Amino acid sequence: MTDHERIPTAYRLIRSIGRGNTSQVYLATDPEGREVALKLPHPETLRVHDSAERFGNEVRLTLQFKHPHIVRGFAGTPFGPQAFLAIQYFPLGALSEQLVMRQGQKLDLTEAMRILCDIAGALAYLHRNGAVHQDVKTQNVYVDPRGRAALGDLGNTYFVAQGGKVSGSPYYMAPEIYHGENSSSASDVYSLAVMMYELLTGQRPFSGGSYEELMVAHLTRFPTPLSHVNPQVPRPVSRLVEQAIAKRPQDRSSADQLYRALLAALGEKPDEDDDESTQAPTAYQAGRHGTATRVPSGITPPAPPSTPLAKGGWGWNPFKKKK
Numbered sequence: 199m200t201d202h203e204r205i206p207t208a209y210r211l212i213r214s215i216g217r218g219n220t221s222q223v224y225l226a227t228d229p230e231g232r233e234v235a236l237k238l239p240h241p242e243t244l245r246v247h248d249s250a251e252r253f254g255n256e257v258r259l260t261l262q263f264k265h266p267h268i269v270r271g272f273a274g275t276p277f278g279p280q281a282f283l284a285i286q287y288f289p290l291g292a293l294s295e296q297l298v299m300r301q302g303q304k305l306d307l308t309e310a311m312r313i314l315c316d317i318a319g320a321l322a323y324l325h326r327n328g329a330v331h332q333d334v335k336t337q338n339v340y341v342d343p344r345g346r347a348a349l350g351d352l353g354n355t356y357f358v359a360q361g362g363k364v365s366g367s368p369y370y371m372a373p374e375i376y377h378g379e380n381s382s383s384a385s386d387v388y389s390l391a392v393m394m395y396e397l398l399t400g401q402r403p404f405s406g407g408s409y410e411e412l413m414v415a416h417l418t419r420f421p422t423p424l425s426h427v428n429p430q431v432p433r434p435v436s437r438l439v440e441q442a443i444a445k446r447p448q449d450r451s452s453a454d455q456l457y458r459a460l461l462a463a464l465g466e467k468p469d470e471d472d473d474e475s476t477q478a479p480t481a482y483q484a485g486r487h488g489t490a491t492r493v494p495s496g497i498t499p500p501a502p503p504s505t506p507l508a509k510g511g512w513g514w515n516p517f518k519k520k521k
């Protein structure tokens with residue numbers, strides 16, 4: 199089946215805008231006439247069990263979480279030949295692509311702090327709701343033409359209470375993940391701090407030409423303190439970023455602390471929503487092959503499994519029927 203044959207009824211493809219490991223992404227209009235990014239999983243994604251589950255997880259969680267700085271999901275079908283995900287369209291593409299187009303010219307300080315503040319707010323929201331993102335990096339950040347940012351790609355996100363398969367990207371991965379330990383909000387904070395360092399200084403804190411070199415760097419090296427590389431970064435922000443990049447998870451600051459320090463540096467106050475009313479996720483139900491539907495409910499990740507999770511394995515599969 200071609201992608202044109204697979205697109206859901208009443209969507210109109212405009213053009214292809216990107217290709218990832220999991221899906222082909224099109225600019226399209228949805229049944230309401232809105233421009234959306236339409237993700238169609240590659241045929242090989244659907245054939246490989248783990249990849250199909252990852253796509254299904256992305257559909258489910260993108261539709262479930264609601265936050266002004268998490269890429270908004272409009273509709274989707276998690277499994278089967280008609281699987282798709284329609285999300286908010288960002289005309290400038292991913293932040294990583296914008297950075298490449300700037301050819302090494304670093305973002306201006308306020309612009310960088312604005313993006314980082316939005317992403318720290320999104321991550322604090324996920325953590326407040328008991329979830330871990332596992333893939334914070336510039337490739338998964340989208341910035342709109344007003345300079346406001348949103349965190350995307352919830353394919354590896356999971357609720358801590360349920361467990362999930364550990365993953366990450368070598369440039370951003372926390373030392374404990376290299377050690378084969380479980381991910382946590384602290385490992386997300388480490389990835390966020392790596393991205394903060396990168397955007398605020400124009401250079402990555404850890405470099406290496408291979409997985410092994412990066413592992414050695416993350417496990418044993420200490421980057422030049424951010425405050426030395428860019429003394430213009432407000433001190434409370436650079437201090438928290440330096441703390442967030444600590445080798446030991448228990449020594450790290452939290453996403454919420456980073457968010458609040460960045461807000462203060464931008465001269466803003468937290469929204470009332472930051473504590474409670476940013477819409478908490480609604481439980482989401484989807485048949486394996488049917489069109490997705492949502493049912494209202496509070497944030498209710500299922501109870502933790504009664505048996506300990508196998509480290510690194512899929513401890514939780516949101517789509518498997520409970521026996």
Ligand SMILES: Nc1ncnc2c1ncn2[C@@H]1O[C@H](COP(=O)(O)OP(=O)(O)OP(=O)(O)O)[C@@H](O)[C@H]1O
Nearest residue numbers: 215216217218219220221223235286287288291292
């Ligand atoms: N919401 C969006 N708005 C604009 N462009 C997008 C959007 N989502 C994705 N893209 C474009 O499509 C490309 C591929 O998307 P993405 O990286 O999400 O693919 P994926 O296959 O789902 O992910 P992965 O490669 O992590 O498995 C991005 O690099 C970007 O250029």
